[in-house]
Amino acid sequence: MREGADARIEIGYGLADVTHLLRMAFDQRMRKMGLTTATWRVIAWLSRQDGQTQAALAQRLEISRVALGETIDRLEKSGHVERRADPTDRRKWRVHLTLLSRDLLPRMFETSAELQDAYFQDFSEAELKQLQLSLTRLRARLVEMKIETPDEESGK
Amino acid sequence: MREGADARIEIGYGLADVTHLLRMAFDQRMRKMGLTTATWRVIAWLSRQDGQTQAALAQRLEISRVALGETIDRLEKSGHVERRADPTDRRKWRVHLTLLSRDLLPRMFETSAELQDAYFQDFSEAELKQLQLSLTRLRARLVEMKIETPDEESGK
DNA sequence: ACTTGACGATAAGGTGCATTACATTCACTG
DNA sequence: CAGTGAATGTAATGCACCTTATCGTCAAGT
Secondary structure: OOOOHHHHHHHHHHHHHHHHHHHHHHHHHHHOOOOOHHHHHHHHHHHHOOOEEHHHHHHHHOOOHHHHHHHHHHHHHOOOEEEEEOOOOOOOEEEEEOHHHHHHHHHHHHHHHHHHHHHOOOOOHHHHHHHHHHHHHHHHHHHHOOOOOOOOOOOO | OOOOHHHHHHHHHHHHHHHHHHHHHHHHHHHOOOOOHHHHHHHHHHHHOOOEEHHHHHHHHOOOHHHHHHHHHHHHHOOOEEEEEOOOOOOOEEEEEOHHHHHHHHHHHHHHHHHHHHHOOOOOHHHHHHHHHHHHHHHHHHHHOOOOOOOOOOOO
């Protein structure tokens, strides 16, 4: 048997745990402003580029067009976004942030920065760089292995 | 502003991406044997220790007792597990693997090992150790920050 | 025994996601 | 310009998970 098998397995669990805890920590704070994982993710992406189509957003977020459509339904009902028709293509909806959600953005970014400061507190710059490097390499490997993400089957 | 903020943010995305891709890769293979994320996780834990109570399992898997109960319902219907009454405490159900799911275990472990070999292929032992260390530290920090996992609010 | 509080599980209602199937609309090709 | 195929979004259905509320059971104190 090869060495390091234990380390590999531990890393699998470690990644899952850490990601889970990170998401929990942020979600708890977002929930206090009435946002869920699915909804803050949409708002965060729209803050980078407003007025994207649903298909583009779904691809960005790596969820199915259907799932995104439902999330947009809820966000529209709660007044966080609005759908506007695309002037040149009647199949498309363009999704725009409303003032309500624009007011939330600063608090979202602050929260994110605060949390990051807290849990990377005792990491050296070198360690951070190394961690980032390892993750990037691992991601590249995984992407190379061509894992299909939802909705990509239809896209020939 | 402090340095390294970019690295921190990248690490956040990196962790999320990598975990997502890892889960996808394994799930795709498990789905071929009729298991979903939720169900293979239950089976994997029971393979370590059979006959756990639902509450203990829920805590292990960090999901709510309700969510676990539903998953057990489905696993029982598909014949993968069975509930047996606890002889000493009539509130409890003990969950046991059936022969059907015992037959699946070897394939599950093989798949896991194959995948790990594939994506850690170009990592040195030293890098693996370092990655494991960073993740462990990060997890410790996060746990320290006392993030409540589902269902823990009720348990005073 | 009797109450009180904790524990194990279920019921009900809602969010988030996937897959399959479908209607529109567009864009390309003959 | 018709005709086909691809792209965009929706409808319907099912799985997975959460929160809140409730019921039955146990354990411990009085």
